[in-house]
Amino acid sequence: MKALFSVKNYLGAAIVLSAFSAFGVFAQTVVCSNDAIPAGYVKTALTNRPACNSGQGWQIELPYENQLVCRSSPVPSPYVVVPFGDNNTTACGEVRLRIGNARENLQICAGSPIPSGYVITNIDSTPRGCLVGQYYIRQATNGILACGNSPVPPGYVFTWNGQSSVCGNTYGQRRLEIARNGMLVCADSSIPDGYVVTQAYDNNGQTCTFGQRYIQLPTQGIAVCPISPIPAGWRSSGSVSTNSCGNNFPQALILTRN
Numbered sequence: 001m002k003a004l005f006s007v008k009n010y011l012g013a014a015i016v017l018s019a020f021s022a023f024g025v026f027a028q029t030v031v032c033s034n035d036a037i038p039a040g041y042v043k044t045a046l047t048n049r050p051a052c053n054s055g056q057g058w059q060i061e062l063p064y065e066n067q068l069v070c071r072s073s074p075v076p077s078p079y080v081v082v083p084f085g086d087n088n089t090t091a092c093g094e095v096r097l098r099i100g101n102a103r104e105n106l107q108i109c110a111g112s113p114i115p116s117g118y119v120i121t122n123i124d125s126t127p128r129g130c131l132v133g134q135y136y137i138r139q140a141t142n143g144i145l146a147c148g149n150s151p152v153p154p155g156y157v158f159t160w161n162g163q164s165s166v167c168g169n170t171y172g173q174r175r176l177e178i179a180r181n182g183m184l185v186c187a188d189s190s191i192p193d194g195y196v197v198t199q200a201y202d203n204n205g206q207t208c209t210f211g212q213r214y215i216q217l218p219t220q221g222i223a224v225c226p227i228s229p230i231p232a233g234w235r236s237s238g239s240v241s242t243n244s245c246g247n248n249f250p251q252a253l254i255l256t257r258n
Contacts, residue, residue, distance in 0.1 A: 030057040042099070043073035045091045068096040078102045080137070081112035083129025107134050119176065120150035122166045140176060148172040155192055157185040157215070160207050179215065187211040194218075196255070197228035200246040211246075223252035233258050 031037060032052035041060040044067070049057035058070070063079050070092035075081060079099045086096040100106070102115045109130035114120065114137060121144070122136035138144065140153045145164070148171035152158060156176045164173035177183070179192040184201075186208035191197060199214035216222070218234055225245035230236065230253075237256035245252055 029060050031060055032057050037074055040076050041074075042067065042076065042079075043070040043092070044068070046070070046093045063099060065100050067099050069099055071095050071097055073097070075099055075113050077113065078115040080106070080115065081109040081130075083107060083109060083134065085129075102137060104138055106137055108137055109133075110135055114151050117153050118151075119144060119146035119153065120167075121146055123147055123149075123168050123171065125168065142176075142178045144176050145173050146176050148174055150174070152176060152190060155179055157183075157189045157192065159183070159185055159189075161186055161209055181217045182214070184212045184214055187213055189213070191215060191229050194231050195229075196222065196224040196231065197245075198222065198224055198252075199244045200225050200227065200249070202246055218255050220255075220257060222255050224255055225249055225252060228253070230255065 029041075030047060030049055032049065033046065033054045033056040034052075037043060037058065037060060040062065042063045043058040044061050045059040047057050047059055048055065063069070063076055068086050069075070071094045078101055080102050081097045082100045083098070085098045089095060097109070102118055110123075110133045111131075112135070117139055118137045119140050120135045121138050123133065124135075125133040127133055135147075140146075140156060147164070147167035148161065155178060157179050158174035159177050160175040161172055163169060167173045174186070179195060184207075185191075187200070187210040188208075191213070194217065195215045196218050197213045198216050201212045203211040218224070218231060223240055223242060224230075226249050227245070234255045235258055236253040238254040239251045240254060241250060242252040243250075
């Protein structure tokens, strides 16, 4: 049995539900085209909806493997855009993209969102089922080599960067490592929450393009460079002369627990 009805969703958007109630296993939802798409849903078609101010609505569904979605659709994590979409614009008024679940060594289209915990390890600039080339993604592990345009997962830093044939000259490559107490990281690496910078080196000419930073977990009275983040629960209580933070920073900050 099929029932049609119109309601307001939690965002105040007018939606039309077409519910197939035989076993309660499937429902199609139409959201007015000028309203927000509920989190976790994808757009699969553009339809006429006189009840909407715009006169049109997006058909939305929960995502699934190998699904075709409208190009302007959000792509919820852990889904990514994979090759071989559909250039026919009949369904959406725009081309459609194909999506799939992120997994190890998967080829995805350039411009796809990268789910948390994954990194880009290879770039192929020749379109092979994607509009502007492809990436290969893998789950981050300690010591993995990732392309320079890859996200750095929380808790990771990069400790080396250089040129790479698999990532192209534009982006180069980085070695990602799990942050630990007492390690050298590249100067342009993010500093994970809870760590401080206690030494800075302008450039050693080999390991990192912009020099290096030495990171540690804070202890009472530790001297940190002015470029260091100050973790929650700590404050600066003074300064001290130093030659450990580079020529531009002759003073270090003394940290004290709040």
